[in-house]
Amino acid sequence: MTTELTAPDLAELQRRAADRAAARAGGADKLRGHIVCDGLVRIFKTDGVEVVALQGLDLVIDQGELVAIVGASGSGKSTLLNILSGLDVPTAGIARVADYDLLTMSARRRLRYRRHTVGFVWQQTGRNLLPYLTALENVELPMRLAGGRSRTIRARARELLDLAGVGYAADRRPGQLSGGEQQRCAVAVAVANDPEVLFADEPTGELDEATADEVFRTLRTINAELGVTIVVVTHDHAVAAQVSRTIAIRDGRTASEVRRTARVTGDGRTELVSEEYAVLDRTGRLQLPATFVEALSLRDRVRLNLEPDHVEVRPAAGSRESGDAR
Template identity: 85%
Template sequence: MTATQTPVVPDLAALQQRAAQRAAERAGGQDRLRGHIVCDGLVRIFKTEGVEVVALQGLDMVIDRGELVAIVGASGSGKSTLLNILSGLDTPTAGIARVADYDLLNLSAKRRLSYRRKKVGFVWQQTGRNLLPYLTAQENVELPMELAGGRRRRARRERARELLDLVGVGYCADRRPGQLSGGEQQRCAVAVAVANDPEVLFADEPTGELDEATGAEVFGALQTINAELGVTIVVVTHDHAVASQVRRTVAIRDGRTASEVRRTARIHEDGRTELVSEEYAVLDRTGRMQLPPAFVEALSLRDRVRLNLEPDHVEVRPGDQRRAEREAGA
């Protein structure tokens, strides 16, 4: 366990509490908060010219309603594949992938379209993919509402203005994307993604093309949406500054969930607040877990390890066969 002090902790704790309250209101009660996103034994296999590539190898993950979660992992770990499945852009090969009341393995084309229009929003890394260049920021936000129907023009206009103000770019309402900075475009994209009041927002490297300060503004917009609207948000990122500002970070390795970092605010008697981070290995339903690479390298663990069950913990030691034989002979 590691602990670091940071001045943003009170804001992080307050935002998390507010998001949980808003999520409870959206769900209609506290008893429906858990298991908003559920993956159980999720498998995705790609076949190309007779070659099979297993991108997800039985991934397990549960995200509660109203959470803001960061997913991290090296290139090829499977995190983008996971995001594409959860957002309805791809179909899993096997296992369970459920978002709200939608079974993503067995969606008809019509229901999948409804899911993507009404239940989820998406923000791409490339700013040019999020906005239509010939529409103003406000018109971009209004477009999803117009396609979904159900709102009058005046209501769409008012809703678009509210969302642009919420993410801090209300002054950009009448500008086209070419007149906006990268950060302004991404914040407008967040407003577009939640225009139809989705339950879940997915963001694929939303700060990947931005500098640190601008990226912080975009992530701040995501935090605001999470807190004020109670939207569950899943962010795939390589940005450590982003990953360290959420209460939960999930690491994926070789197509499986490998570890989680959970952060809690601890208030000392003298009024100091520090953010305490705890890293956990993820135990799947068959009892398997992945040791952190740093642990494996530090002890030169190879092939086999020795396990000793203690009253309150399990010891993991290098599997030195000769040493084991000596101890057995003694």
């Protein structure tokens, strides 16, 4: 699938984000594995009943990436977000963000992690902003709580609101802002203390399509200009065109990825080329996309055939025989 881009296109924003991220990390050779999950397990126990929300999830996100994690309700994406943001502790496995081990860090270190290393944007706009403060004061508040210098706080708050595209609303309270304006202000609040990672939980879930595009435009700008790693969790697959990488979670595991790279056509136009990948875990298991399974009526068992450069997956005998999945 290809999509023609307009300036500044996604490819240019990706390049700028990578440059900023490399500067933050101290060199391009230090960018790998900003967020790492390996065999991540989370089990909830309620009234003697165990619910396995994450079943050995594997995930690697590089510094400076803008990634969307998608999945149906109950897939485990919200549990993953809570763990990565420091709000929950996994049962087993490895979960690391920057230099923090999220399984073993102390309560004091976890508090510091949540204050300085990560930022968070909630779906409900009312959770992101204090209603009795102006947009400018909301952005200033995290910096004041962190002991920032008064002379620089206001200037940075205005700069962040401008970067989010809502500088004109600096003196308005949340009740005077639209839902989209509130979420863009919330993004500015979330990056006020210059976090390494920004997590957003369904940030466009209560917005119409046009307004959601504006919020994603703000996230792309923040990613490109500040080099912040951004992870957006959503059930909306329409975000696919907004980010360079979309990771699908199903049944508590990473199931597939879509990656988008820029390609220059013969006539000089820039196209975004999308490729879908299945995620192969350490035991060799993978989940085929549901659309592939339905298209070929795959059930129970499938036939495998190893070719020199690919593996064929075909319906078993007695099933529909047309086509294959490679």
